[in-house]
Every structure is written in structure tokens, then in C-alpha cells.
Amino acid sequence: xxxxxxxxxxxxxxxxxxxxxxxxxxxxxxxxxxxxxxxxxxxxxxxxxxxxxxxxxxxxxxxxxxxxxxxxxxxxxxxxxxxxxxxxxxxxxxxxxxxxxxxxxxxxxxxxxxxxxxxxxxxxxxxxxxxxxxxxxxxxxxxxxxxxxxxxxxxxxxxxxxxxxxxxxxxxxxxxxxxxxxxxxxxxxxxxxxxxxxxxxxxxxxxxxxxxxxxxxxxxxxxxxxxxxxxxxxxxxxxxxxxxxxxxxxxxxxxxxxxxxxxxxxxxxxxxxxxxxxxxxxxxxxxxxxxxxxxxxxxxxxxxxxxxxxxxxxxxxxxxxxxxxxxxxxxxxxxxxxxxxxxxxxxxxxxxxxxxxxxxxxxxxxxxxxxxxxxxxxxxxxxxxxxxxxxxxxxxxxxxxxxxxxxxxxxxxxxxxxxxxxxxxxxxxxxxxxxxxxxxxxxxxxxxxx
Amino acid sequence: xxxxxxxxxxxxxxxxxxxxxxxxxxxxxxxxxxxxxxxxxxxxxxxxxxxxxxxxxxxxxxxxxxxxxxxxxxxxxxxxxxxxxxxxxxxxxxxxxxxxxxxxxxxxxxxxxxxxxxxxxxxxxxxxxxxxxxxxxxxxxxxxxxxxxxxxxxxxxxxxxxxxxxxxxxxxxxxxxxxxxxxxxxxxxxxxxxxxxxxxxxxxxxxxxxxxxxxxxxxxxxxxxxxxxxxxxxxxxxxxxxxxxxxxxxxxxxxxxxxxxxxxxxxxxxxxxxxxxxxxxxxxxxxxxxxx
Numbered sequence: 001x002x003x004x005x006x007x008x009x010x011x012x013x014x015x016x017x018x019x020x021x022x023x024x025x026x027x028x029x030x031x032x033x034x035x036x037x038x039x040x041x042x043x044x045x046x047x048x049x050x051x052x053x054x055x056x057x058x059x060x061x062x063x064x065x066x067x068x069x070x071x072x073x074x075x076x077x078x079x080x081x082x083x084x085x086x087x088x089x090x091x092x093x094x095x096x097x098x099x100x101x102x103x104x105x106x107x108x109x110x111x112x113x114x115x116x117x118x119x120x121x122x123x124x125x126x127x128x129x130x131x132x133x134x135x136x137x138x139x140x141x142x143x144x145x146x147x148x149x150x151x152x153x154x155x156x157x158x159x160x161x162x163x164x165x166x167x168x169x170x171x172x173x174x175x176x177x178x179x180x181x182x183x184x185x186x187x188x189x190x191x192x193x194x195x196x197x198x199x200x201x202x203x204x205x206x207x208x209x210x211x212x213x214x215x216x217x218x219x220x221x222x223x224x225x226x227x228x229x230x231x232x233x234x235x236x237x238x239x240x241x242x243x244x245x246x247x248x249x250x251x252x253x254x255x256x257x258x259x260x261x262x263x264x265x266x267x268x269x270x271x272x273x274x275x276x277x278x279x280x281x282x283x284x285x286x287x288x289x290x291x292x293x294x295x296x297x298x299x300x301x302x303x304x305x306x307x308x309x310x311x312x313x314x315x316x317x318x319x320x321x322x323x324x325x326x327x328x329x330x331x332x333x334x335x336x337x338x339x340x341x342x343x344x345x346x347x348x349x350x351x352x353x354x355x356x357x358x359x360x361x362x363x364x365x366x367x368x369x370x371x372x373x374x375x376x377x378x379x380x381x382x383x384x385x386x387x388x389x390x391x392x393x394x395x396x397x398x399x400x401x402x403x404x405x406x407x408x409x410x411x412x413x414x415x416x417x418x419x420x421x422x423x424x425x426x427x428x429x430x431x432x433x434x435x436x437x438x439x440x441x442x443x444x445x446x447x448x449x450x
Numbered sequence: 451x452x453x454x455x456x457x458x459x460x461x462x463x464x465x466x467x468x469x470x471x472x473x474x475x476x477x478x479x480x481x482x483x484x485x486x487x488x489x490x491x492x493x494x495x496x497x498x499x500x501x502x503x504x505x506x507x508x509x510x511x512x513x514x515x516x517x518x519x520x521x522x523x524x525x526x527x528x529x530x531x532x533x534x535x536x537x538x539x540x541x542x543x544x545x546x547x548x549x550x551x552x553x554x555x556x557x558x559x560x561x562x563x564x565x566x567x568x569x570x571x572x573x574x575x576x577x578x579x580x581x582x583x584x585x586x587x588x589x590x591x592x593x594x595x596x597x598x599x600x601x602x603x604x605x606x607x608x609x610x611x612x613x614x615x616x617x618x619x620x621x622x623x624x625x626x627x628x629x630x631x632x633x634x635x636x637x638x639x640x641x642x643x644x645x646x647x648x649x650x651x652x653x654x655x656x657x658x659x660x661x662x663x664x665x666x667x668x669x670x671x672x673x674x675x676x677x678x679x680x681x682x683x684x685x686x687x688x689x690x691x692x693x694x695x696x697x698x699x700x701x702x703x704x705x706x707x708x709x710x711x712x713x714x715x716x717x718x719x720x721x722x723x724x725x726x727x728x729x730x731x732x733x734x735x736x737x738x739x740x741x742x
Contacts, residue, residue: 080690085457088609090521136596139543150455162608247546
């Protein structure tokens with residue numbers, strides 16, 4: 001018996017029939033297209049004539065109405081793009097929500113978990129602190145609300161509404177509730193996230209930040225405790241208390257932004273104008289923290305912070321960072337000179353990171369802000385394409401939620417308070433590498449894992 | 451559906467049917483007059499504070515939004531002058547040009563010294579004491595500035611942002627390729643002027659129409675007035691506005707001038723009431739007039 005798959009007469013006949021079928025269909029289609037084209041042309045011709053008379057003018061030709069005009073105009077069919085802008089209505093009252101438990105005290109408000117009584121939906125409530133009433137409604141809260149209203153993105157926490165309390169002063173932001181923040185979560189985990197999980201998290205983080213920067217928003221306080229994660233592996237940026245729109249070039253920016261451990265070197269050196277690059281530095285710090293399960297640059301003060309930065313990322317030089325010495329706080333630094341300058345990123349701290357990973361991390365942690373990649377460039381980075389691939393969000397492990405049950409411990413320093421940025425004073429960094437250099441002399445080789 | 455950040459929240463039909471003031475028995479024509487005067491006051495204060503027109507326009511939109519609807523603010527409770535100052539305070543905070551409470555209080559005190567707000571003339575020479583704000587007065591005014599700011603925020607449910615038609619207007623003119631025309635600057639100036647006029651419209655055009663439609667109506671009218679030819683085709687549909695809306699907006703834009711003339715006549719030699727007391731006095735006066 002011939003094979004089931006052998007070519008025989010019947011098959012040939014069938015093939016021929018199919019070919020004819022196809023040709024017939026093609027012919028019909030062509031015919032249809034021609035007909036449609038003719039109809040469209042006819043419609044256009046028909047519509048062009050009345051269009052002239054339908055001008056919005058009270059000149060003479062418009063007053064002589066065309067009585068023969070057909071009531072059903074084909075042009076009315078044209079679809080116009082409409083965007084729904086919503087409505088406004090007074091704030092609801094806080095009593096529509098039942099508080100379940102307190103979560104934490106953020107940089108400018110108290111956060112608690114609550115339930116919408118009408119829908120039983122669990123939400124996060126953030127009560128605005130009205131501490132300094134010198135300037136009326138706190139500008140930070142106003143900015144956070146304004147920015148969250150505009151920034152609708154899967155990786156940015158959703159502001160549902162703003163509700164008022166019993167006093168005129170009280171004001172509460174109602175946001176979607178996410179089970180974890182990355183800081184508390186990492187504190188409770190035994191092992192750091194595996195490489196594929198770090199990629200999933202980092203890609204979502206870069207996605208959210210890219211959206212913000214595309215919309216001229218700087219977050220200015222990216223850190224693990226402001227990055228939320230739900231039990232479906234979705235990451236969302238939160239706490240926009242420091243965020244603002246990129247102002248016109250003439251308007252001044254405050255230097256006192258970003259929590260110390262995540263603060264970019266140009267801010268520490270007192271630059272008067274900075275941009276979205278400060279968020280990219282913070283993203284680098286977060287990436288390092290996800291890999292190590294511990295903050296990468298936990299400085300105790302501004303000076304210690306700079307010294308930690310220089311020992312991880314190398315020393316700034318006029319060549320690698322033009323204009324560095326002209327920054328306000330730079331002249332007071334005494335950097336080790338003359339010696340073999342430590343230029344490169346200290347990759348020994350990230351022994352398990354691949355070459356592409358180190359490349360990404362070190363570029364995010366470039367001292368010169370101009371050398372840092374944009375959030376969009378991060379999304380395109382090879383690091384996300386090489387093995388292991390980012391773990392799909394649905395496959396992300398789940399963890400017990402601290403926010404759902406108990407008060408959190410708070411160890412990282414707070415975002416800076418409003419006020420003048422302190423200068424650094426005279427600082428001597430000449431000896432930051434001395435200990436390491438001794439070590440290098442002793443051991444002749446070092447094991448590198450890449 | 452999630453509202454688009456490209457569009458502005460608009461007043462609902464129910465909100466346009468009534469207002470807090472009307473429910474408190476304030477005649478509609480008086481409310482229209484006060485709103486118009488308040489918007490002009492905001493514009494004047496914004497100019498004195500050297501704010502860009504975008505910021506001033508946003509403040510006027512917030513000011514207008516505040517009074518709309520049954521749950522909106524009532525002139526029996528809020529003075530239009532106060533709401534104007536607080537709207538400006540609120541909007542400047544969100545802009546790149548924050549102004550101190552002191553500047554705001556000073557500017558509004560200065561404008562109040564004009565014999566007839568909205569002002570037509572300079573205040574008389576040597577009357578600086580008329581608009582001097584003592585420390586005690588300043589403290590009180592600052593407190594009410596912030597109190598009203600809170601009330602505006604709560605009344606609007608924190609919807610204090612507004613997209614504006616100014617840049618769209620320029621972009622559309624570029625798209626229509628009129629910038630090669632020798633008199634294009636006249637066209638652009640007229641279009642922008644129409645947009646500024648529409649801010650004061652008693653028909654609340656900025657609360658009922660999206661910025662693209664406003665920009666189109668302004669260009670359409672400006673082109674007709676300047677005698678500059680635009681494409682014969684229904685070009686407004688390219689920018690997502692239908693003919694009916696364009697027609698309505700053109701009528702609205704053009705009627706604002708008549709309304710302004712009428713207001714000038716009506717209030718000739720009298721102050722438009724911009725505080726709660728002045729509004730009450732005006733209503734009392736009207737009642738006495740009708741009794742007599």
C-alpha cells in the first residue's frame with residue numbers, strides 16, 4: 001500500500017482545484033476593490049459639491065440654501081477622534097472607607113490599608129500631612145496628585161480619587177493597594193531575587209520610568225521602599241511626593257531631592273540644574289540592591305555617600321566628566337591624584353552578574369550624568385535578551401504580605417525635608433582607596449565570576 | 451473608561467443646568483456679571499504678577515469650574531475676588547512660577563483700590579495707603595487665601611489641571627501651511643486673542659469644549675477676519691471637530707464681545723460685587739428697586 005503521504009493522481013487533481021479556487025478568489029477580490037474604489041470616487045465627487053455651499057459663512061452664496069441637498073450626508077460618516085476627559089465632582093468623604101491597618105509613615109503622609117465599603121475593594125489610603133501650613137495646601141501633595149492624575153501606566157500606582165475628612169484640613173489619597181514594597185520584601189527574603197526575577201522587576205521599573213520621562217516628569221525619589229509589587233509580579237512606582245514636571249530652563253530646581261543612598265553624585269556636588277539622569281542613577285542603585293539584597297551605597301551622610309560612590313564607580317576626572325570641577329561642591333574635595341587613578345567600575349561587588357549586566361549597571365552608575373542611558377535605552381539593553389530571560393510576571397513567586405498584616409520596620413533614611421541643601425565643607429578623599437590598594441598588594445590574583 | 455490625559459474634564463449637563471449661587475437665590479444675570487468680572491480680575495492680577503498667559507488661563511478655568519453645578523461654590527458663601535486670588539495661588543503652585551502669599555495679597559489689594567473693578571483707569575496718584583496691607587490684615591488675608599484654596603480643591607475633587615488650546619492653535623496653523631502667508635502674524639495674533647476672549651465667555655466655553663475645538667474656532671474666525679484663505683475642504687474634521695461644534699463655538703466666541711459691551715453699560719459707574727457683602731447689598735438694592 002502506498003504511503004498515506006505519497007503524491008498520487010488524486011493529490012495532483014486536488015492541488016489543481018485549489019489553485020483554480022485561489023485564482024478565482026483573487027479575481028473576485030480585485031473586482032470588489034475596483035468597485036469600492038469607484039464608489040468612493042463617486043461619493044467624493046458627490047460630497048465635494050455641497051461642501052462648498054456648506055461653508056460656515058454668511059456670505060451670499062451660503063444664504064441661498066441648496067434645497068436639493070440630501071438630508072443624509074455621506075460625510076457625516078467620517079469618524080472623529082474623541083477623548084474622554086472625565087468630569088469633576090466634589091471629594092467624597094473618608095467615611096466611605098473602613099481602615100484595616102496602618103502600613104507606614106512615608107515622606108509626607110501616613111499610609112494605611114482600607115476597604116471601600118461600597119465595593120469591598122481593598123485600597124491604600126495616604127493621608128496628607130498638613131505640618132507646615134505656611135504655604136497653604138502642601139505643594140508636594142498637590143504635585144503628587146496632579147502628576148498621578150496624568151500618569152496612567154501599568155507600572156505606576158493608580159490614584160483612584162482624593163477624599164476629604166472631617167476637618168477642612170484633612171485630605172486623603174485613595175490608591176490601589178499592592179501587597180509589597182521591594183524594600184520590606186527583600187528584608188524578609190532568605191535569598192536575593194534570581195537573575196530572571198531581577199530582569200522582570202528592572203524591566204517594569206524602566207518601563208514606568210520611561211513613561212514618566214516621556215511625559216516630562218522626574219520622579220526624584222526612586223528607591224526600593226517606593227517601588228511596590230503585587231502578588232501577580234507586577235511592579236508599580238509610588239510616592240510621587242518629590243516628583244515634578246521638568247521646568248523651563250530658567251526656573252530653578254531644588255538640590256535637596258532623592259533619598260541619600262540613591263542620590264546621584266551631581267546632586268551631592270550641588271549642581272544647580274539636573275535632569276532625568278538623577279532617576280537613572282537611582283535606578284542603578286535599585287538594580288544593584290535587587291542583585292545583592294542589600295543597599296549598594298548606604299552612606300551615613302553626604303560625604304560618606306560620595307566616598308562610597310567613588311570607591312564603587314571610580315574617581316571623577318575632567319576627561320570622563322567634563323565640567324565636574326566647576327560644580328559648586330567640587331573644589332572642596334581633595335581627591336587622590338598622581339596615583340594610578342581608579343577609573344573603572346568595581347565589578348567584584350557583583351560576582352554573579354553577566355557581562356551585559358555589569359555593562360548596564362555600570363552605565364547607570366556613571367558619574368557623568370551624560371553617560372547614563374535613558375530609560376528607553378535600558379529597555380533595549382542586551383541584558384534583557386540574554387539568558388536567563390526575564391521571568392514572566394505570572395510565574396513570579398508570591399510572598400506573604402507584610403503590608404497586609406503588620407506595621408513595617410523602617411530603616412532607610414527619609415527623603416530630604418524642604419530647605420536649603422547643606423554644602424559639603426572641606427572633604428579629603430585621598431585615603432579612600434588606601435585599604436584596597438594594600439589588599440591588592442597582598443593577594444596576587446582575584447577570582448572573577450562573570 | 452480611563453479619562454485621557456489629553457482631554458479636559460468637562461462640565462456635565464446637570465452641572466450646567468444650575469449652580470450653587472442660583473440655588474441660593476442669586477439671579478443668573480448677576481452671577482454671569484460677577485463671574486465675568488472675577489475672570490477679568492484674575493487676568494489683571496496674573497499680568498501684574500508677571501505670569502505667563504498659560505498659567506493665567508488655567509487659573510481662570512479653575513475659577514470658572516468652581517461655580518458650576520449644584521455642588522459648586524455659591525456667591526452667597528464665597529466672594530469672587532477671594533476665589534480668584536485662591537485659584538491663582540493654586541495654579542501658580544503647580545506651575546513653574548510659584549508666587550508667595552504676600553505677592554498675591556498685595557496684588558489683589560492694589561487691584562481693589564481701583565474705583566471700579568474690573569479696572570479701567572489707574573488708581574489716583576498718591577493713594578498708596580489705599581492698597582497698603584498691614585501685617586495684621588496680611589495675616590488674615592493669607593489665612594482666607596489658603597482656606598478658600600482648600601475649598602476649591604475639595605469642590606473640584608482636585609481636578610485643577612487644564613490642557614490649553616494655545617500651542618495647539620499654532621500647531622494647527624502650521625499644519626494648515628499658512629505660515630508662508632505674509633500676514634500670518636496678524637492671523638496668529640487674532641486667533642490667540644479669540645482664545646483669550648473666550649476665557650471670559652458667559653457660555654463657559656472652556657468648560658464645555660475640548661482644546662482642539664477651541665483652537666479650530668479661533669483659527670477659523672481669525673482667518674475670516676484677516677481675509678486669509680484656508681483650505682476649501684472641511685479641514686476642521688482633520689483636527690477632530692465637527693461642523694456643528696465649530697459653528698456653535700464661532701457664535702460663542704463672537705457673542706462675548708457683545709456681552710462685554712453690555713456689561714460695561716450695565717455697571718457704568720458702579721462696582722461689580724466681588725465680595726459676599728457686596729453681592730448681598732446688590733440683591734437688597736434690586737429688591738428695593740422692584741418694590742418701589
